[in-house]
Amino acid sequence: xxxxxxxxxxxxxxxxxxxxxxxxxxxxxxxxxxxxxxxxxxxxxxxxxxxxxxxxxxxxxxxxxxxxxxxxxxxxxxxxxxxxxxxxxxxxxxxxxxxxxxxxxxxxxxxxxxxxxxxxxxxxxxxxxxxxxxx
Numbered sequence: 376x377x378x379x380x381x382x383x384x385x386x387x388x389x390x391x392x393x394x395x396x397x398x399x400x401x402x403x404x405x406x407x408x409x410x411x412x413x414x415x416x417x418x419x420x421x422x423x424x425x426x427x428x429x430x431x432x433x434x435x436x437x438x439x440x441x442x443x444x445x446x447x448x449x450x451x452x453x454x455x456x457x458x459x460x461x462x463x464x465x466x467x468x469x470x471x472x473x474x475x476x477x478x479x480x481x482x483x484x485x486x487x488x489x490x491x492x493x494x495x496x497x498x499x500x501x502x503x504x505x506x507x508x509x510x
Contacts, residue, residue: 383441384467388457388474391482395447398455399434401477402445409469411461412439440466454484 390398406413414437421431436443441460448454457474461467474483 384461384464386459386471388486389484390455393453405473409466
């Protein structure tokens with residue numbers, strides 16, 4: 376029986392800011408610029424729980440290479456969580472590099488591996504490779 380190696384790369388970001396539409400547009404533009412193939416997009420607004428909190432929003436992009444998710448936590452000081460999972464390391468890396476520039480505008484607080492860093496040698500720190508041997 377032969378085996379194949381399943382690989383997926385994952386990047387996670389915490390972003391502060393109240394321009395959710397701007398962040399959503401920048402994320403989608405980043406996907407397109409990195410040549411990810413967008414298959415579908417789903418948006419879902421959640422009612423505030425409890426009512427004194429702000430409503431939340433989740434946006435999912437189904438891409439040929441996996442998915443991108445944006446989750447807002449507006450009740451928590453307008454913080455959003457962004458996660459990209461992809462089987463294409465080069466596209467994932469390009470997306471991550473672009474997030475460095477977006478981070479200056481949108482205030483990325485953390486990425487996988489700790490505090491958000493802009494140095495070239497730290498770019499790969501934000502990429503997590505998940506391996507699984509499939510038989």
